[in-house]
Amino acid sequence: MGVQVDTREGPPTPGTLERTPFLRDLVGNSFSLCYQCGLCTGSCRSAYAMKYTPRQVMNLLQLGRADEAVASGSGLLCTACYSCTFRCPRGVAVTDVMAAVQRLSLAENHADPHIRRFYRAFMRTIERHGRFHEVEFLIRYYAANPLRLRGQFRVGLSLLAKGKVVLKPPKMESQKAIAAMFRKAAQIEGRP
Amino acid sequence: MKYVYYPGCSSSGTSKECEESLQAAMRALGVEWTELEDWNCCGAAIATGVSYLLSVALPARNLALAERAESDLVTGCSRCFMNLIRAMHYTQRSASVREKVNTVLAETGVQYSGKARLRHLLDVVINDVGLDVVAERVTRPLEGLRVAPYYGCCQGMWTYAQFDSVEDPHCFDQLLATLGAEVVDYPLKTACCGGTLSMSRRAVGANLIGDLLAAAGDADCIVTACPLCMFNLNNFQKEAGGLKGTHFSIPVLFLTQVMGLAFGLPEKALGLQRNAVPVGGLYKRIAVAATASSGRASASGPEQEGD
Amino acid sequence: MAERKSDVKTGVYVCHCGSNIAGTVDVEEVTRFAQEQGSVAVARNYKFMCSEPGQALIKQDIEELGLNRVVVAACSPRMHEPTFRHLCETARLNPYLLHMCNIREQCSWVHKSGATEKAEALISAAISRAYYLEPLQRREVPVSPAVLVVGGGIAGIQAALKAADAGRKVYLVEREPSIGGHMAQLDKTFPTLDCSACILTPRMAAVKTHLNIELMTYSEVVDVQGYVGNFKVAIRRKPRYVDESLCTGCGICQDKCPWKAENKFDCGLGQRKAIYTPFPQAVPNVPVIDPEHCVYILRDGKCGACLKFCERGAIDFNQTEKTVELEVGAIIVATGYDLLDPSEIGRLGYKRFPNVITSLEFERLCNATGPTGGHIVVNGQEPKSVAIIHCVGSRDRKYHEYCSRVCCMYALKFSHLIREKIEGASVYQFYIDMRCYGKGFEEFFQRAASEGATFIRGKPARVTDLALSDEERGKLVVVCENTLLGAVMRVAVDLVILCPAMEARADARDVARLFNLSQSADGFLQERHAKLEPVATTNDGVFVAGCAQGPKDIPDTVAQALAGAAEALALIDTGSVELQAATATVDEALCQGCGRCEEICEFHAPTVSINGRLIPVSSINEAMCKGCGVCAVACPTGAISIRHFTRQQILAEVEALSGVPV
Secondary structure: OOOOOOOOOOOOOOOHHHHHHHHHHHHHHHHHHOOOHHHHHHOOOOHHHOOOOOOHHHHHHOOOOOOHHHHHHHHHHHOOOOOHHHHHOOOOHHHHHHHHHHHHHOOOOOHHHHHHHOOOOOOOOHHOOOOOHHHHHHHHHOOOHEEEEEEEEHHHHHHHHHHOOOOOOOOOOOOHHHHHHHHHHHHHHHHO | OEEEOOOOOOHOOOHHHHHHOOOOOOOOOOOEEEEEOOOOOOOOOOOHHHHHHHHHHHHHHHHHHHHHOOOOOOOOOHHHHHHHHHHHHHHOOOHHHHHHHHHHHHOOOOOOOOOOOOOHHHHHHHHHHHHHHHHHHOOOOOOOOOEEEEOOOOOOOOOOOHHHOOOOOHHHHHHHHHOOOOOOOOOOOEEEEEEHHHHHHHHHOOOOOHHHHHOOOOEEEEEEEOOOHHHHHHOOOOHHHHHHHHOOOEEEEEEEHHHHHHHHHHHHHHHHHOOOOHHHHHHHHHHHHHHHHHOOOOOOOOOOOOO | OOOOOOOOOEEEEEOOOOOOOOOOOOOOHHHHHHOOOOOEEEEEEEEEOOOOHHHHHHHHHHHHHHOOOEEEEEEHHHHHHHHHHHHHHOOOOHHEEEEEOOOOOHHOOHHHHHOOHHHHHHHHHHHHHHHHOOOOEEEEEOOOOOOEEEEOOOOHHHHHHEEEEOEEEEEEOOOOOOOOOOOHHHHOOOOOOEEEEHHHHHHHHHHHHHOOOEEOOOOOEEEEEEEEEEEEEEEEEEEOEEEEOOOOOOOOOOHHHOOEOOOHHHHOOOEEEEEEEOOOOOOOOOEEOOOOHHHOOOOOOOHHHHHHOOOOOOOOOOOOEEEEEEEEEEEEEEEEEEEEOHHHHHHOOOOOOOOOOHHHHHHHHOOOOOOOOOOOEEEEEOOOOEEEEEOOOOOOOOOOOOOOOHHHHHHHHHHHHHHHHHOOOOEEEOOOOOOOOOOOOHHHHHHHOOOOEEEEEOOOEEEEEEOOOOHHOOOEEEEEOOOOOOOEEEEEOOOEEEEEEEEOOHHHHHHHHHOOOOEEEOOOOOOEEEEOEEEOOOOOOOOOOOOOOOOOHHHHHHHHHHHHHHHHHHHOOOOEEEEEOOOOEEEOOOOOOHHHHHHHEEEEEEEEEEOOOOOEEEEEEOOOOOOOOOHHHHOOOOOOOOOOOOOHHHHHHHHHHHHOOO
């Protein structure tokens, strides 16, 4: 597998950018600017837990080896604090590139099932109600693996006791329209 | 001063105390606002993992609504703020992004043209209301209270770049000092708390939270400007302590709760009873200093409702 | 279109420029097209018109065919107009009967299709214009034989010495009380580890004693008028309050003065007195009195210790600012650099932690004349471990995109100095790339590595005092991803040295304006051509040398300084300067004496005065005129025209291009 370097006018690099055409509008090939200084990784609070650090992810993308970056799950640990993007001396949109990698990790089942469920459950409540509904999210998330509830009891009870758990789902006028937004976005992005 | 306010999804639930204290404190400062009608979730830190278009379009809808209401939008939630301002920047920078976003927004009958202006609560308090006005409202200076100002990660390059420093901001320090508190040097003041990692990757999240709690040193409390940070720092002290081999029990307050305390507002109004780590001990600190400096403050805590 | 006169014979020469033009323009077709135009006696094309055989073609045609107009369709006139003009002269054709048509930069290089058609249009316009060209004579003006050197750092000193050695009078103007510049602040220099003062001070002394150099320190250039070979410069000489002719440099005044101030030479690390020389080897060794800290000046005669103790009576509070006017033929601008202030980069802790210092501050600590007498002591302690952070503000889009060239090398030098002065010290180099490109540089890198420096490849994310373990307590911790290991490291050290970017002086813009120079995008003063003219500028007669032009080390600075001297000498040695002939001229019959031209001209060439017929009219000083044409545009009656760019000539081009009779 050779090194792929493309120009802004040429075809997109294989891997990530091909599969998320929408992202190319924003970050283009910004990872090609990376000169591997490591400032992003040094600034990253969760890099220590990543298999490939943000800098290594940029390198993999430069080499056309996006699959390895996606499989590593590094993108899932990104908290989108933007420290890396702010500090990058070459102006690489690190956070946005990591977000693209994150999306592919989830979509292509490289993440642990419970993490996928986390994201899906969260988005589902927004799709249904237009706003996040915690209780419904918890039910969706923990239903498949109730054992995970073990670690949450203390926090859950504390919230309940302090009146911070809202059982009623939120109501907003354009609920149906929000669901339509979801469908439209999926259509444009070619997602199922 | 009138604003249109974007509450964010956690305001009625997990961050109820942030919302309650925000309304009370803003009222005390004479700031009027109305809630943005028909607002939707901004996508939190989750939408980017599922769909980039939604992660821009969901917040953009709120901006479009603000545009229609011909008003600036203010939010007290840093994560919402970051999502909204990201949507603003990305649609402004790229015509094709704007086009796709508006195609999605058309489903809800609005369009976003890029005109709406967005402000964070901290920015409004410091730059619009002004520290002089804040100082005037202080009836119970927080003397003797040692606070660690936790800015969080979200505002940095989007806001402080305009009126403060991104890497070493001082606006929040100044606000807390105006309230009379003793602001300690907090080296991790802009370091990320891990966001939703506390729930999706407990070990990593708790580790980051532990770093933040440990860095507060011997401060009496940490004050945050973000409801999500508030949630994290409040509710996972036990797990963080376990990871770090220590015990954490440090009160974490929201910016408007601390403002409300200094304004002499009642505890219930500020939702202080909802904070996961009890804040009762703090009253004694403030009261002791207050009694020492002026004769009239009560030594038994903030006024209860009905006083 | 006027009827073609049969005695105009134009030769058209189309250059292929290798494949630069021929690659996109069909040169044969264009040549055929040119041959068909009226007044064209011959049209040829050739691979490289500017080469000897190419030029020979033209010369032969001029001589054998009696050509009286030459059109060369090739690269930009900025490249080779002088070449072809000179050729015409050798063929005894007036050089202003040449017209160069740009079919490269403005045609073949920018179009993928349609280039041939465009070239033909351009050439047809060129031929039309050439028809109306007139022979012009160039004037010669004498050159002032003196050289002005602005800036007394190593660049200025070397340039001044060289020009003076060649027998020319040199004025060396320096803003600070002493010459020496930044080089005087350094301890040892890479890669030879020569002591900076040892190699510099003899040169400084030579400047002082050289009969041909007039040294003006504590002085600034405030105005520059004139043109190449004939500059009139005004120098503002600030009052020292010490009589240079009486002072012996004994130093007693400095001893006795009770008032202190921050020592700029020591980067604020040390103090000096209100009456001071910036460093012991100062040239001239005459102190100055700082009016902002001298109590005698501030409080109207209180104190006066120096007055009392000076045995020569050299203190003179009656001195005032003086302006000196000089006439020089060439100017060399060698105003040096500043270092970026790293407090902008908050995460590195400069100004927040006392143990984070810049490279220049560290040089002062190492230097025996520095605030610590050459001992590396920070905050009262000798550091046992030191981190050196490269690329602070360099190679960074947020500050300066360029590389500052010298930092990798002086960081290695620091490694050596630290390990030499502090037994068992650890040195950590935080780098991204090691740039050791020069003579002896790579070898020096090996030496530093073998002496035991640790190299960590990574750009540090932050410097913090938050200790996470006992070893870190009381130290500064550098947090960085070790990119070669692929792991984030925390390195606890006693001292952090930052290598800040070398940047253009804070007043570079003012300097550029003063000398009519351009600044490059990075803020430094711009050379005329990046490859072939590194010290010339777009302002004839003004040259730039040293770090004022861009970051560089001492050998490169000296090379540029000597180059600047050579350029200045070449200019002056001919004794005269040829002025370009395309200057403005006034038709007195049309001139109303309104003065608009005088107002608008940046070069002060037109002046309105009463002429012999007692009418106010404008007249142009051709020596000052640059032929820019602004006066011609401003003139409401059209009285002013520019030779070689007359209305008739320009409109002929327009008509040929547009096809519309004008």
